[in-house]
Amino acid sequence: MRILLIEDERELAEALSAALGKHGIVTDHTMHLADAVELTRQNHYDAILLDRRLPDGEGLSFIPELRRTGKHTPIIVLTARNEPKERVEGLDLGADDYLGKPFLVEELMARLRAVLRRAPDLAELQIAAGRMVIDPLHLSVTVGTVPLDLPRRELLVLAALARRKEKTVLRSTLEAAVYNYEEEIQSNALDAHISRLRKRLIDAGAGVAIHNIRGVGYLMKEE
Amino acid sequence: MRILLIEDERELAEALSAALGKHGIVTDHTMHLADAVELTRQNHYDAILLDRRLPDGEGLSFIPELRRTGKHTPIIVLTARNEPKERVEGLDLGADDYLGKPFLVEELMARLRAVLRRAPDLAELQIAAGRMVIDPLHLSVTVGTVPLDLPRRELLVLAALARRKEKTVLRSTLEAAVYNYEEEIQSNALDAHISRLRKRLIDAGAGVAIHNIRGVGYLMKEE
DNA sequence: CCACAAGGGTTGCGGCAGCATTGCGGAGCT
DNA sequence: AGCTCCGCAATGCTGCCGCAACCCTTGTGG
Incomplete structure (x- = not known):
């Protein structure tokens, strides 16, 4: 799960990014509308969080701009401008939700889940693979009826592979699923996650196997 | 998939070439505009990456020069000159996209996919042949619903043949599809790839056969 | 019809790049 | 304080792929 945060208060942005991270959400952050348009062209986002008052203009103007490119990504507006008239x-x-500052992260998460529920094509709510059911929104995996709790990063890898099971997933795609563009990665950290994940999947009898495609990426197969 | 990189910083060029290689893209590299014109006359490129500041002049001047030869190859400008005015x-x-340095390879890949998507004649997104579907951008092949994982080089050969199925593909064309001009080849490595590829295609029941045209090249036929 | 040459097919080998695994230590959470 | 997560790096391993040897096929000339 990956979202774009358009917000000019650095502190709030960092706090939010950290909080969302704990919910297994990778956040890209920008302070400028101009960048935002660019970013949505380059990346796939499951949702967008949008501030109204931005240094280079009114955030709302971004919405029609995005829709014009044919994207239906859910947008939640986050703003201090919370009069009823402004909400409307x-x-x-075209915003999908509107949340006045200050707010609780929990409320944001709930609203996020809500808008994603309404857009089931963009981000599946549940992914089935082997004997597993993965719920990326609630960060849960169950094997049969037994819950399997995985570390955050391993879960992101798992979800990315399961979402495209039986198909190769490029190494770079996996990296994008686990790290945002600020997090540099200079080692085989991804491989390490794969390795540990494999072990856990075997222990739990998950009924899937992760294969490597040398020089390309990874592939999840059901058994 | 083959692209031309016009860039005078050797280090960046090498890093890029390596990174693109991992995405199955063969890169030719030159530091001089004069060479670039020559190369585009001799080879087919699916896209061109162009630096602005080059030792023998302003890179942008290359664009009208190329277009004048009737080629519509997508061009992405890579440059440190990233002011809005310069972008415009x-x-x-006539550049198809404009990317400021420094940039992430992932971003470049995404933009590359985007410009290729807009120019579908030049590089199909999916190729069907026999019971196979080949997706050269995602480096995947499926036979029916079963994924078939091939080594990188064999996949490049397969894609080049399938793209022109039922037509002979020159030996030199195949070599160009798999190797860039820095990679010397002094043996029958290509034949070896063909051989191994044939075996795998039979095992997988791909529904195609690769025929040789003596002294000319190869030909893929559906069964 | 045979001899010979040249191009193609196949296969084992070896080097090496990419991957798997695992222990370590710092950081963050409870 | 004790725990887990996770990036990092060292180590060993795997399999890709260039290479070359050897065989087979095709074509040509006598």
């Missing part, structure tokens, strides 16, 4: 304005412009 | 300049001259 935002939602009429 | 590049795009107005």
